[in-house]
Amino acid sequence: MIPKTMSTQHPDNAKMPSWASGRSIISNEDEIEEAYIAYKYLGIQEVMWDAEGKDVDTHVIRKLFSKDREFFDKNVLGRDIFLTYRVPNPLIEGAERKILNETLSSIPLNYDVARRVYERDIAPVFEVILPFTTDYRSMLNVVKFYEKGIVDSENIKLYDDVRVQDITGKVMPEKINLIPLIEDRDSIFNIESIIGKYSEIIKPHYMRVFIARSDPAMNYGMIPATLLSKYAVSGMYRISEKTGMELYPIIGAGSSPFRGNLGPDNIKRALSEYDSYYTFSVQSAFRYDYSEVSVKEAVSMINAHKPVIPNLFDRDQEIIIKHIIDLYSSRFQKIIEGISKPINDITTYLPKRRTRKLHTGLFGYSRSTGSARLPRAIAFVGALYSLGIPPEILGASVLAGLPEEYHALLDQNYKNMYFDLRSSSRYFNYESLKYLTDIWGIDSDIIKMIREDIRYIESNVGVSTDSSYSVEKHNIFSTLLLLAFKNKKFDEVGRYAYEMALLRKFVG
Template sequence: MRIIPRTMSTQHPDNAKVPEWAKSEVIEGEDEVKEAFLAYSMYGVHEVMWDAEGKDVDTHVVRKLLSNYPDYFREHILGKDVFLTYRLPNPKVEGADRKVFAETMESIPITYDLAEKFYGNGITVPVFEVILPMTTSNLEIISVARYYEKAVANEDELELYDGVKVKDLVGEIYPKVIEVIPLVEDRDSLQNIDNIVEGYYKVIKPKYMRVFLARSDPAMNYGMITAVLSVKIALSELYKLSESLNFEIYPIIGVGSLPFRGHLSPENYEKVLEEYKGVYTYTIQSAFKYDYDYDKVKSAISSINNSRIGPAKILEKYEEDVLRKITILYTERYQPIIESLANAINDVSVLLPRRRARKLHIGLFGYSRSAGKVSLPRAISFVGSLYSIGIPPELIGISSLSNLDEKEWDIFKQNYVNFKHDLQTAARFFNWESFELIKDIWKISEDTIAKIKEDIDYAESVIGIKLGGIDYDSRKHILMSSLFLLSFKEKILQESKKYLYEMALIRRSLG
């Protein structure tokens, strides 16, 4: 059995600080190859996700890693000791990148040939897994697996002319199959993940399966509590399915540093391990790596790598029903408020520092109303924008919990263990002055302001959260938030950008 990685370095652009080795503030090109090497060698991460979604992908990464760092990769075999996993664009969702999907898949046999030259015949398959984002059905991941088998691996048997086959021209194509990791990002798919996985299992018959559970995008689209509880439902369903099929499933969770995006940081990793029992692999995003002291980062990654994997909490049907109910109530409260704040979020997001070379990606908000759909930036910019205007998104929608009875509240607390801790961590950045300023700048309605005030009142009076600055850093952040809003109002955008950067440094994450 292969090693299942415990940590996966990603290229999420959530870092406030720029690493010393980067040639510019925007990490791109050759720097991302170097970053992959450093993730393995300096930080001790087991796996690197090489992202082909939303950017111009470098499909020669394996060649560059092996040629630039031969000593390291002779000792640490790529594909056996450390792992490189491609994240594809989803061709059904990202139509403009369909050919990038094809190009990335076509590059996998090239990596095999390179490894054969470097390591010798049959030693390793350097890239054998791909991640499909925004997976909503088993048909999507079945199609990816079959595409590789039929359109890539089997093309070596195609006859070109007069008995001459493709393999006579370019050699045989290996590997013959790849493993597909579904990245599940929407609420309904997370809560019905067993259908996605079981359907794939029945057709493809893999020996095991890795399943990637998103935390950021579900939080942005449906609210933090909905995201957490949907992941808990997914973990329970996956473990039940694993037992019923007698088939190993290894969950991955995509978590950022701030509470809204998962709260995995070098200072909070132990609580995250406690929260998400049953998860095998945790993403180590850029803020985790670059916004904290190196020794603390390396120690935290080592601890995660060596931590015990506890079983996921298996939910009884009545518990699952309660959690599903909470996600609906919470989302109904959360989404209209976010819709009303969309202009503010979008205006602020374009001023945040850029940390990666990414194509412009505006995501459609996760639901539709009769008035149309609201466009929002990606999750990191979304979170950074709301923190910067002094309204951490963790607080929005909280008062929906007032609809729970005592038994439902107990079930909620049992299944979101660190709820109060996460909320308190975020609430210290809440800025009371924001209401008047955002009302003035973006004409936010009194109704929206009243709803947010109900949420913060509930957080304070019922949950016992202290809102606003409780230490030097949080008080400084609140002051910067007010200064940012004032400078934005006066259109002094260079100062606005400076305050945004200073706040990100305090949070140790852009968003």
């Protein structure tokens, strides 16, 4: 069974769950309880156990069994429900690369635990997610390291005729499946080659391929990120047709429109938007910022979702998509680089929801003054909303200069574009532009670009007519936050940022 829903540990929730041991932070130990609740009470079929950027608990399977033996007897880990590691990419993480060894080494340990519980051979963990996958070699690095560095170590001779296997027992499973997490434009454009070359060498029976939705939005803008997700699934379908290998796409979307608009109150639109994807991430804001009833209903809808054949782009359409992405990302990146200082300053005051190590992203472009260093995607989105400048609108005026055939392709492949732009633009606060100049001295050309983007939406898309109490209150809070920051009332800055996150039902 290939799971349809994947619980993740993204720290995008505004509300805290009642079972968390801390008032504001979900600790590493809390995440055992979190996984159990996702399985038993929410009906989520898979939990992503994250070893990237945190101290991973490699005894997770034993701890889950000890919580509710009866439940896990009826719902077999590795057959009915699943736990999947996300491991650090050793080519990217540097100092964290040896966590890969620690994490992969725990897979046989968890196998032994499950064998004692179930009294049969079953691997509770047999797949790993590799972030920042950019070529097939990085995928080979992980699966071959497991086979040769972990499994084959059982044959190492210690002395006389004594081998490692005689001391620690046989290492199982003998192989693992790798799920590439593809996060950047060039790799998505090259997806057929990356997956094709890997499948030629490894010859897996099937593959799951994870497409990021947040980082592409942060790097290129909301509209390019959505187009990239469609390009990726089109390429995957072609690989499947060519090789006969089944491919199961995963979309890593969050609750904010910028990160995919995948939340309980938008679930029907999200399933329609990403209708060719098989598995959907169910992130923290999805689970904790809505009622349990609405969460369970939304999870049930995803579990019942049947993927459809994607739009298959011909060569001319691919050229158009790449052109739109290039034009849009150029404008988006210029604006973001211009306001990187307020983004980073406000990030400090957003509510922190997970125990994580510092992880700063290097923005993927530079100018003569140097590259813009930015926070991770959730904090990036949260900071911009707190500033009264929803990131969804940035770059939108590029659409004004596109030919009619470009707009037709956009409308066909980003079904909810106008809805996403309208629903996010209601949080735009014109007062913010004055404060950007007064507090941070933002260049007038950047301010002009932001004005052009929101005015394009007002004139051509339309801003949501929602004048609800929560939206108006959010916009007042964004002004108060900027006023507090200007007057160095930093405790108030944090309080207003938190209140705004509660109103929109996500941090970022």
